[in-house]
Structure formats: structure tokens, C-alpha cells
Amino acid sequence: MPYSRFAVDALGVITIILVSILVLAGLYCILYLIYFHTKIRGQGYNQLGYFHGPWIIRIVFILFAIWWGFGEVVRLNLIRGEGRLLNAFGFRWQETVCKCYIVSSLGFAEPCLYLTVVFLLRASLQKSGTLSQKWNGKTVGYILLFCLPVFVLQLVLILAGPQLKKNSLKHLPDYFTSPVKQFENDVALCTYPLLSTFCLGLFAIMLTSYLFWLGGRILHLVINRSLQKRVYMLVLSVSAFFPVRVLLLGLTVRTLPEHLPFQALAFVGFVSFFFCIGMGMFMLIVMPMRDCLALKKSSERDIEARRRLSDEQNDTVSLIANQSTLGGSMVSSPGRNSAASTKRGSISFRTTDKDATSGVAFVELSVFSPSQHSTPPGSPQLLGWPMHPPPSQAQGPL
Secondary structure: OOOOHHHHHHHHHHHHHHHHHHHHHHHHHHHHHHHHHHHHHHHOOHHHHHHHOOHHHHHHHHHHHHHHHHHHHHOOHHHOOOOOOHHHHOHHHHHHHHHHHHHHHHHHHHHHHHHHHHHHHHHOOOOOHHHOHHHHHHHHHHHHHHHHHHHHHHHHHHHHHHHHHHOOOOOOOHHHOOOEEEEHHHEEEEOOOHHHHHHHHHHHHHHHHHHHHHHHHHHHHOOOHHHHHHHHHHHHHHHHHHHHHHHHHHHHHHOOOOOHHHHHHHHHHHHHHHHHHHHHHHHHHHHHHHHHHHHHHHHHHHHHHHHHHHHHHHHHHHHHHHHHHHHHOOOOOOOOOOOOOOOOOEEEEEEOOOOOOOOOOEEEEEEEOOOOOOOOOOOOOOOEEEOOOOHHHHOOOO
16 A cells, blocks of 8 residues: 555644643643642541552653653654654654654553553552552652663664674564664654564563453452452453554554555554553542542531531530520529539539429429529429339339
């Protein structure tokens, strides 16, 4: 199929649009993570710390995704060609950009993104480790450390590939080591060396195997069906999209970079990993933030309910005290003229004899004052509740 500038440019425009969406969504998530972290620390929602603990690692994941997206824009043929942006700098400079893209994307951004997903899943198995800032710092160090072998290997393959091709790898085709192909008018087309793709594939196989084992442990511990679905979707999507990208990049060596099938395979590989990043961002960043917000609202509702209950209890006590004050101005406790009962504002319970009219004994709540020592004649019915008579009076002898 011949080279079609219109079709390739259309794929390039779609790629730029998707990268723009990724960058905007990532920046929004970063700002909200920082804002939510300050709100948690400022308002003292300690119970949200477990869900929001790995917030630094989530920001690092977004930064890796943005870095990968910029690399995908740089490798596009849309900014090359006669009169295009990078063509003004010459073939050598374009070749250097393609080499940097291979090392940056296949040797750094994609392995780091995959490692970050694994470490964020591992964090869910820890009870309290993700609450500390030390865990975030150590995890960033572990991600860079585990990515270092892949990065060094990709760097060696790109820098030493031409020399190896001239000496010990003469029998191999150019697509094994070459990250660029020269096109008409000194245009450099970025390609994917087969050895670099093979190196990334080995890394993907090892990490996917570990991810399946890790997902099995998480599913064994999770008892919530909603969380089980999240784990299933995350593990299956990440384990599928990343290897598919590596496979598609490997198939590009069977086509020419100036033809449309090469650009189509590269674009589908980009979309595959784009969905992998999107699923990781949604499941590991957006959904935990939603859980934090739901828990925060539930906590605020509980606090508001307790406050209202406390206010209602205070109002009830005040009402009873006011009513008892009115009753206490007319009713006093006979036989309770001690110093403890004559203090102003003291609250006391007393029992009264049977009321003359109703013949029912009452337990009265009254607020005593120094002037209340006796019950004046003609006082109204006592405030209180009926007092049950002793068993001997109520039931009689057995």
C-alpha cells in the first residue's frame, strides 16, 4: 500500500488529540490529589489516610503518562516532511530525536508505568505502610531501580546497535537495530528496532506473570464484589493492552515506515497502551478518590447526626429543668432540709406519698432553691412519672 500523507496526518491528528486529553486529565487529577491531600491534613480525616496514602505514587504515575504522551507526539510523521517542523533541523537532528524517543518510551516511560501499576496494587495488601511518606519515597526509588536494567539495555542497543550491525550482526537485517529510516528530502522516519521491542516484550512477560499472581492474592482477600470487579478489570486490561502493544510494535518490522500499514500498526499500538494508561488512571486514581469522597461525606453526616443528637439532648434537659423549676416553686420535699438539698440550682430526685386526688405515687424531678422548704396547700399535681408500688403491695402474698 503506497504512502498516503492524508491518512498518516489524520492518524497523527487523532494521536495529538488523545495525548491532549491524557495531559488535561492527568493535570486535573494531580491538582485534585494535592487539594484533597491538604483538605485531609487540614480537617483531620485520619480514616481517609489509608485510601489516600499513596498519593505521591499516583502523581508519579500521571507524570510518567504525560512524559510518554509527549514522546508519542514527537515520533509522529505529522511534524516531519517537506516544510514541516522538524525537517528544518536536518536529518541528523531528526535521527537523534528518534533514538531519544526509543530510549525514553520503550526503555523508561512504559516500564515505569507498568511498574507503578504493580506497586499501587501491592499497596492495597499493606495495612499501614502506605500511610507514611517514607513508603512513597521508597516506592519511587524501587520503580526507578527496577526500570534501570531495561533503560540501560535499550540505551546500549540504540547507541551500540550500528556498530554491532557492522561487526558481529552483519547477517541481520537493518530493522533489528536501526531506530530510524531515511526518507525522501532528508526526512527521518522513526521505527521500532526489533531487539528493543524484544527486550520490552521480555519485561512485559515477567511483569504480567507477577501481576496475575498479585491479582490472585488481592482477589483472595477482597470480599466486596465491587472491588473484585475493579481488580478483575484492572489486571485483565493492563495484562492485555501492554502485551498487545509490544506485539504490534514487533509486527511493524514487516512493513516499511513510509507505507500506511506501518503507521496503522503503530497507531493501534499507541491506542492499546493509551487504554492501558486510562484504565490504570481510572481504577487507581479516580475510583480511590471517589471512595475517599464517599467516606468523607459519610463521616460528615455522622458528625452532623451526633451534633444534632447532642443539641436535642441539651434542649430536652433544659426543658425538663425549666418545667421542674416551675413545679419546684410550689412543691418542696418534706424531710429533705439538709444543706445539700438547699443549694441554689441543685437537681434532685424525690419520692412523694400518694397524691390526694389520684392515689398514685410519683417520682418528682425538681430544682431546689433556699426558699423552697415546704409544699404549700393547694399545690397542683406533681411533675414526674408514676412510681410502681413494692411487690408486696402490688401482688400481695404468694
